Amino acid sequence: MAPCGIEPFPDSEIARVVGLLELLEDRGGREDGYKIARDLNLKFADLLQVMKTGEVLSFIATPAGDVVLEPLGSRFLQSDVNQRKLIVREQLARHSLFAYLARLLRAQDERSLSREVVLEHLAMLLPEESPERQFRGVVNWGRFAELFGFNQDEERFYLDQDTAAAEGPKG
């Protein structure tokens, strides 16, 4: 864990994580990690990254080289796209990095920050990670969960309206 208690977010594509869940479901909920990599012709390091993301979201567990579909992962698969977003949103809200950024944004009058400032925070909090890469992951997952938005033209990172409304009074 980083000194300030903020964990990096393993940046894997949403669609890849979902693909892994689908595959596990097809295989009865459990499979050997190396078999998945072999069958799909994936580099094991790439698969590991996807597995880490699935684990952070509590969709899978990885006991002793196996990949196991967790109840939340199954529930995610049974859900429609809007429920899926909600599940991811709940999970991300618990993740230290997303929680930190949400708090940071709520503290701004405009509920937004420039990309530069967010990159500085990321560099400070997670000195061993690439800030650009962390930012990309946060924007992608944040957009999917409708937790955060990012406007490329203005380079503004902001709290999604719904998030701002739902959590505004507490912040």
Added chain:
Amino acid sequence: MPLLELRHVSKSYPYRKGQLRVLEEVSLCVEEGDFVVLVGPSGSGKSTLLRIINGMVPPTSGQVLYRGNQLNGINLECAVVFQSFALMPWLTVKGNVELGLEARAIAPAERERRAGFYIDKVGLDGFEEAYPRELSGGMKQRVGLARALAVEPRILLMDEPFSALDALTAITLREELLDIWQAPDTPTHTIIMVTHMIEEAIELADRILVMTPAPGRLVRDLRVELARPRDRRTEAFNQLSDQVFSLIEERA
């Protein structure tokens, strides 16, 4: 009357001093609600066939009938999803999805409604203002899919839509495509897809049209009776996959 019918369609291009025959005597029917997958190696003319169906390319001889009428020019009741995504880099996700609607002179209010509806359908809510360069391949192809669906085509044409994606992303998008195809609240229930991946064809199709190259011919029209969702590890799946493979092998 079938939704779409091809009668003895051939296509050749001038090549050096002669003609290069790309497609020879292809005849087929597609019914409303079919999920048809054209499978074959490169050079079997499957992408050309898709373009002929859409009206982008006229056949050298033979006829394309859409709801009984001969097709002349682009079929506006078809929309295409391309392998390369074909997105405008200077437009946002929303802009890209609306582009096809603008081109078809759909009023701004309706454009807005449909773009929103289909962006939601393909899971791109939250990404409306993102530019293509900010998106992964899987997300880009979702934009391509939303753009095609937004014109509410009777037939969705897909040219190797998942070939440029990694294996895990492709699994996800195939599942999502099946959901959309079966969704009661969208008017697009007929899909014609091109792929060179036999397993992909078996996983998705009601019917597999097997094509062989030089020149491109349709050698078999196979109905896939396996129950959905289809498990790649079953014996029946394997048998079908072997059957398609040997049909292609025999003539390659």
